[in-house]
Amino acid sequence: MRQWLVYIGLMLVCRMLVAQDLPLVKAVPNYDFAHFEHNQIQYPGDSRAMERFFQKMDSVIFLGEGNVSIMHIGGSHVQAGVFTQQFRDNLLSISDDLIGGQNFVFPFTAGGTNNPSHYIVRSTGNWSYCRNAVRRETDKRMGLAGAAITTTDSIATVSIITREKNPTDLTPDFDFNKVTVIGFSETENVVPVVSYDSTVIQGQYDEWKSTYTFQLPTFTDSICILFDSVPGEFTLTGVLLENDMPGISVHGIGVNGASVPSYLRCDDFERDLELIKPDLIIFGIGINDAAEKDFEKQVFMRNFGELIQIVKRVNPDCALLFMTNNDSFKSVKIKRKRRYEVNTNGLIVEEAFMEMGKRYNAAVWDQFDIMGGLKSMQAWEHAGLAKKDKVHFTNEGYKLLGDLLYNALITRYIEHIRLNAKTTTR
Secondary structure, eight states, X not given: OHHHHHHHHHXXXXXXXXXXXXXXXXXXXXXXXXXXXXXXXXXXXXXXXXXXXXXXXXXXXXXXXXXXXXXXXXXXXXXXXXXXHHHHHHHHTTOTTOOOBOOEEOOGGGGTSOOOTTSEEEEESXXXXXXXXXXXXXXXXXXXXXXXXXXXXXXOEEEEEOOOSSOOTTOOOOOEEEEEEEEEOTTSOOOEEEEETTEEEOOEEETTTTEEEEEEEEEESEXXXXXXXXXXXXXXXXXXXXXXXXXXXXXXXXXXXXXXXXXXXXXXXXXXXXXXXXXXXXXXXXXXXXXXXXOOHHHHHHHHHHHHHHHHHHXXXXXXXXXXXXXXXXXXXXXXXXXXXXXXXXXXXXXXXXXXXXXXTOEEEOHHHHHTSTTHHHHHHHTTSBOTTSSXXXXXXXXXXXXHHHHHHHHHHHHHHHHHHHHHHO
8 A cells, every 4th residue: 555655646746847847946047157057966876865765855855754864063153044945845845744953953153143034932041052073171071062151040931833944835844743852951940931922841850861851731932941949050962843743854053163073073063963853964064174274184084984983873874965065265464464375175075075975875965066166256246146255155045945955955855756667667
């Protein structure tokens, strides 16, 4: 019965695709300086891991079963949230029933830094902040989020609202009925609780995972985390928001300035990764590695190898998708004047990702080439798609990248559907 349902779904989608010429692909503007005709996901090695991922998507889309977990990890490009949000919203627009949502979040606003755009954070009281990109002896243990906030203020609170700051027609609603607070009290006497609809709910503590799990009586899009009045200290390293509905979950993991070693120095990275167990990881890390003066290709690849080992221990079947760096420039001072010089390390990183794609049977999305290659960041800036620092993008630029990445992934998925439909009809 299951095979017939998948078969019927594949046939219906194939007819739709043939009749409407890839309606799932988003329209994007053309720019003379870009190579959007190269917008594709490449397989330097074999494609079996991505095929397994697409089969899980089949189950969610055609049968309404299971949950596909996608993680997009990087630095400031991901912390900003716009790129990940656009990619996520496009995926969820495939069907009204793919209500997976974002799930893993961190309250950056409470730490005094910019928060991703797809959820809102409000806080009270005094919090200190640390991140994996700047490691000091006084910093707290960190996990998957790559950041931590700490308070000794007994009246401190953090509220999380799963609504996007700038919603569009594509913006999906996301409600949850289960909250997992990840964190620890070094004084062992401060315990988080959740306030929901004027009711304070106690959590179930898991000492090994360092988590407090709260089951809510109904679905909601907002909760407040607070503490009892006992003096002490609590460090919060992440929040997991879940529902039991099938769909696609997209987790944005990004910290300003983060490099591959930044995540390797997070003691609880692997433990927290178990909580979301991704089926696909989109690696957007590399721009900060390549900004270093002593950047070495082999060191970069060796660090990535350590990170991939962690991923494979958590989920051996996880599909890997490498994003090459965006083109960028370096800011240098010459005789008290600031100039921008092209960062040629982008070419080396592009080469490294192609080699790692073959080594780890991972897919590659060559963002560097798609943008237009070396020095193309200037053209993106002049078009209003990149900022003056020639490293970061404007909101419009990030949205365009989100559309391009989605188009590349969905085109490969359409190929998977067509191939499987042909195979099924034989």
